[in-house]
Amino acid sequence: MNDIKNTDCLIRTENISKFFEQKTGLFNSKKEIVRAVENINIHILKGETVGLVGESGCGKTTLGRTILRLIDPTNGNIFFDGNNITSISGKELRKLRRNMQIIFQDPYSSLNPRFKVKHIIAEGLYNFKNELKLDNISIDKIVSEILEKTGLSKDASTKYPHQFSGGQRQRIGIGRAIALNPKFIVCDEPLSALDVSIKSQILNLLHELKKEYKLSYLFISHDLKITASISDRIYIMYLGRIIEELPSSQLFKNPFHPYTKALISAVPEIDSDKRRKRILLEGDVPSPVSIPSGCPFHPRCLKAMEICKSKTPKYLKKGDNHFVACWLYDQNSDSRHKTQDSSKS
C-alpha cells in the first residue's frame, strides 16, 4: 500500500483493533475478550467504492462503525482526509459527522416511526442549521430535492415510515444519509432486507448518487455478486482480519486465498454451465472469543500446512491492488518450515 499517496485517501486506518469485554459464567464471574476487529489496515480513495465481504460475525459492521467513530477503537489510528480522527471529540467530532454517514441494513428499525419523512431526512440539516446558514424554507427545498433524487414522490414528505414498503423506506434512509452532502457513506448491508426485484433498483440508485454527489462508499455485504458489481476494490474479511484485498474485476476470475475461493464457489449460479466446483468448508466460523492460533482460517482450510497452525501469515502484495495473507503465497517458501522470527505481521 506504499504506492498510494496520503492525499488521495479519504479514509485510512492504521492497525485498528476493537475488543469487546464480555461477562460470562455464573453471576457474570468470568470475563472474556471478544476480538471483533484486529490490526486492520484499509484505505478508501476519494470517489472510490470499496466492498467489505465476509460471513456474519466476522466483524465487518464493527469495522464500519469504528471508522465512523460510532464505536471507539481499542488500538490504532483512523485518518479522514489526512487528519487523525481517532481521538477527536466535541466540536471537531461534530464537524466530522457532517461528512460521514451510514445507511443501515434494516429499513424498518432504523427510521423513527413517530417522525414524518420530512423530519427524518431533515434531522441532520436542523442539527447543522447554524453552521450551514439554513432557514426553514431552504431546508424544505433541500428535502424536496432529495425526495426527487431518491425516487420518492413529493407527497411522501408528510407521511410516516410505516406507510412505505421496504424498498421505499430504504430510499428514505438513503435520503437521510445524503442530506448533509457528506463525503463518505458506510452502506451496512443496505440490500439484504429487500426483495429481489427491489435490490437492483436500490443498487442503481446508490450508484447514481455516488456519481452525482462524488461520494466514497464502504459497501458492507455478504453477497459477493452484488458487492462485485458496485465496488471498485474489495476486502475479504475473516474473523476480524482482512485476508485478501483485490480489484472487484478479479474477484470471480483470480482469487488467491482459499477462503475467498470457497466463498466464491458457494455462490449459487443459475447457468448450469457456469457453475463452479463447490469447495465445501467444514464447520462454521469459530467464535471471536477463541480465535485459532496462526492463520485464523487454518482449522477450516483444505490446504492448511503445518506452519499455518502456528504462525500468522504476512499480508503480501501479489499484483495490482491485490494482496493476500496466506502461507501458500509466501514466495519465500523455505520460510514456511524453518523461520522462527519472520512471521510478525
Next chain:
Amino acid sequence: MQKQDKLKDNDIILEIKDLHTYFYNNSKNPVKAVEGINLTLYKKEVLGIVGESGCGKSLTARSILKILPTGAKIAQGSIFFNGEDILTLKQKRLNEIRGKMISMIFQEPSSYLNPVLTVGFQVSETYTAHFPNDKKNALKKTIQIFKEVGIPDPSKRIKNYPHELSGGQKQRVMTAMALINNPDIIIADEPTTSLDVTVQAQIIKLFKDLLKNHSSSIIFITHDLPLVSEIADRIMVMYAGMNVEEAPTKELISKPLHPYTKSLLESIPPITEKWQKLKTIEGQVPDPSEKPAGCPFHPRCIYAEKDCSTKKPYMIEVEKGHYTSCYHYDKI
C-alpha cells in the same frame, strides 16, 4: 435430474386444486394472500416455489399441513395427498400425517427449537409421537439420523441444548427432525435464508445427498432463483398470491414465458469488469389487500397491454409441462 418424460399421473403424491387462503383480520374484506393456486407434486421430485416476500409461498406450504398463522383460513380449494383431501380430514388423521408423512423445515431454526429441551429429545419426540410403543429405539434412531445429516459426534450432540449449536448445526437438527420418520414429502421453507453462504452450500449438499438415500419429495420454497435452480427438478414462480409460471428448471431459466420470471432472471447482477446499470422491475410488490385488477403484475410489466388490466389471466400450457399465466407470452 430431469424426469419430466417419466412423470405419470399415478406418480402424483400431492395435488393442490384452486387453493384460496385468506386473512380474516379486523377488516370486512379478507386479504386474499393465496388466490387460486394449483400445484402438482410427483414422487421423488424436488419442486421449487420461488417468489418475493408476501407472494403467498409460505402460506401455500402451511396450508398443506393446515398450520396457518392466526387469522388465516383456507377459504376454498382442495389438497389431495395420496388421494385423501387434507382439508376434510379429521384432526386425528391429520396428526398422523403431520411429521410422519409430511414434514416441514422452517426458515429460522432458532425460533422453532425449544430452548429448554435437548436437541436429541426434540428429534426423538417426533419419532415417539408417531411410534409411542417404540421408545427403546427412539434414541438409536435419533443418533442414526444425526449421523446422516452430518452432525459430528452424534451421541454427544444429542445432549446439547439449541443455544450450544451454531446456526448451520441447528438447521441440520431441524432437517433430522423432518427426516426421522422418512416422510413422503418434506416442505423446506427458506431453509438457508438465515445462514451464511458457505453454510448454505453445506446444507444444499446435504439435501442433494439425502435425495439419493430417501424417497421423499421436496417442496423447496425460496426467493433465491439461482439457489433453487441448483436443486429443483421443476420450478413454480408465484406473484401476489398467484402462480404465474411453472416449468422444468432448465426450461424456465433458458426460456421464461412470463415477464415477471424474465425480469427476475435479468435482475441478477452479472459478473462484469465494470459497473453496468442493472435491469430492474419498476414499482413495488403490491400490497395483498390492494391487488391490481386483471393480471396482478400488469402495473410493473413492460409488455402490458390494455386487456391485462381487466382480464384475469389463467395458466396456459404452452409447451408440455411449461405453463404461464401471461396472455402475451409470445411477445417475450
